[in-house]
Amino acid sequence: MSYAVKEIFLTLQGEGAQVGRRAVFLRLSGCNLWSGREADRATADCNFCDTDFVGMDGANGGRFEAADLALKVEDLWGKGERRLVVITGGEPLLQLDAALIDALHARGFEIAVETNGTCPAPAGLDWVCVSPKAGTSVVQRSGNELKVVWPQAGLDPEALLAWEFDHFLIQPMDGADSAAATAAAIGYVMANPRWRLSLQTHKILGLD
16 A cells, blocks of 8 residues: 655654654645645534645655655654654544554554544554544544544533543644633633643744
8 A cells, every 4th residue: 555645754742642752743645524625624524624634745745655654754763762653644544554553663663643533543553642523423432642622612521531541631722713712721621620731832832
């Protein structure tokens, strides 16, 4: 299988429970909740996405076989231990499979994935972050962190506490009302201490 890759780059993990950790980000193209076209945003299952996942025209983008893709990730990492690759999208579980997982593990990488949870996660992942979207059918209800973008009409975070995750995070929705979203997220965490605040520190710091 060849993988459609939007971009690959070395950065710091900007959000979630592993914030601040050095990581190679591998962004796979495509999503099942939005086409990526602005003309379709209003009617998409997820209409607040802030990521360009369309095509293969980003840094180091293109089509790769598993072994070549793992080698590109290794080249970007360079020297050093505690190798981490974060596979994201779009929706990465539309493409991520055992062959790519095995190829990355063979090069010593811990594999994290960021998913909307509508596809089941394949075996062998080291870290699973699920960010559910209101009105969608989430089948991946276990993992390492549950990250709720807030506020979302039609989504009740308290109903998600029965899911099997180690970390429960509330993250303000970016956009025109980001200040109000941040205040709402802080207020929610203060009133519901099982949840923890997550910020998009990569945007604050000006990182990719």
